[in-house]
Amino acid sequence: MRLILIGPPGAGKGTQAAFLVERFGLVTVATGDILRAARQAGTPLGLQAKEYMDRGALVPDEVVIGLVRERLSQPDTVNFLLDGFPRTVPQAEALDGLLAELGRPLDAAVLLEVPEELLIDRLTGRYTCRSCGAVYHLKDHPPLRPGVCDRCGGELYQRSDDSPETVQRRLRVYREETAPLVDYYRRRGILRTVDGTGTVAEVTDRILAVLGAAPR
Ligand code: AP5
Numbered sequence: 001m002r003l004i005l006i007g008p009p010g011a012g013k014g015t016q017a018a019f020l021v022e023r024f025g026l027v028t029v030a031t032g033d034i035l036r037a038a039r040q041a042g043t044p045l046g047l048q049a050k051e052y053m054d055r056g057a058l059v060p061d062e063v064v065i066g067l068v069r070e071r072l073s074q075p076d077t078v079n080f081l082l083d084g085f086p087r088t089v090p091q092a093e094a095l096d097g098l099l100a101e102l103g104r105p106l107d108a109a110v111l112l113e114v115p116e117e118l119l120i121d122r123l124t125g126r127y128t129c130r131s132c133g134a135v136y137h138l139k140d141h142p143p144l145r146p147g148v149c150d151r152c153g154g155e156l157y158q159r160s161d162d163s164p165e166t167v168q169r170r171l172r173v174y175r176e177e178t179a180p181l182v183d184y185y186r187r188r189g190i191l192r193t194v195d196g197t198g199t200v201a202e203v204t205d206r207i208l209a210v211l212g213a214a215p216r
Contacts, residue, residue, distance in 0.1 A: 004082040007112035010119040030083040056169030109185035112196035127156040
């Protein structure tokens with residue numbers, strides 16, 4: 001299965017991706033995670049990306065398309081889930097071209113819909129594990145011990161782009177640059193829209209239903 005997850009910042013793409021990759025045996029390609037790892041490692045790509053990410057802006061298309069092209073061209077990505085890519089129409093067009101070359105068409109584009117007030121609450125309360133990337137929320141999904149990951153014992157941190165001002169900017173960028181992808185995939189007949197409110201398990205069940213998969 002080849003899926004993309006679309007949705008505004010905080011819609012729950014990373015949270016649901018963790019379940020879906022296990023369930024369907026997919027490889028995740030999350031451009032935000034790749035860029036954050038490059039930042040942490042201090043590579044030239046990471047230094048370039050930092051400037052955009054800290055402002056809540058998108059990293060230039062050619063940089064991100066190059067990253068995804070390299071990853072999807074490897075033999076282990078026959079079945080994949082793309083989280084955070086594509087995010088602009090040029091990225092979606094580049095992805096179509098690449099997948100046509102590889103003979104690996106998309107099965108579905110799953111759109112998670114969540115109202116803005118809830119997105120702001122989710123993002124400003126989010127904590128992420130520095131070691132394994134597990135995601136928590138201060139109120140809705142707190143770790144057992146404050147600041148410590150339940151899964152691996154790693155340190156939890158708050159993303160630099162989750163400050164209230166940067167979240168507002170990211171939401172605006174989503175409306176202007178990413179939302180047009182909804183029509184793009186609707187026209188291709190592969191858009192599956194899911195209500196992203198409610199518990200994590202409820203959202204997972206809705207995604208499985210639109211994919212025509214057996215329930216959990
Ligand atoms: P990226 O890392 O992709 O961030 P994003 O799309 O803004 O999405 P988030 O990771 O913030 O949210 P999410 O939808 O994954 O939500 P999550 O599951 O964590 O991108 C970051 C930056 O990198 C961009 O701004 C850009 O600069 C750059 N970038 C990345 N890709 C790019 C591209 N293709 N082109 C150009 N630039 C790119 O959940 C959020 C919180 O909500 C968590 O605390 C979670 O526990 C909680 N939560 C989730 N679901 C529920 C639920 N059902 N109920 C209650 N709480 C929930």
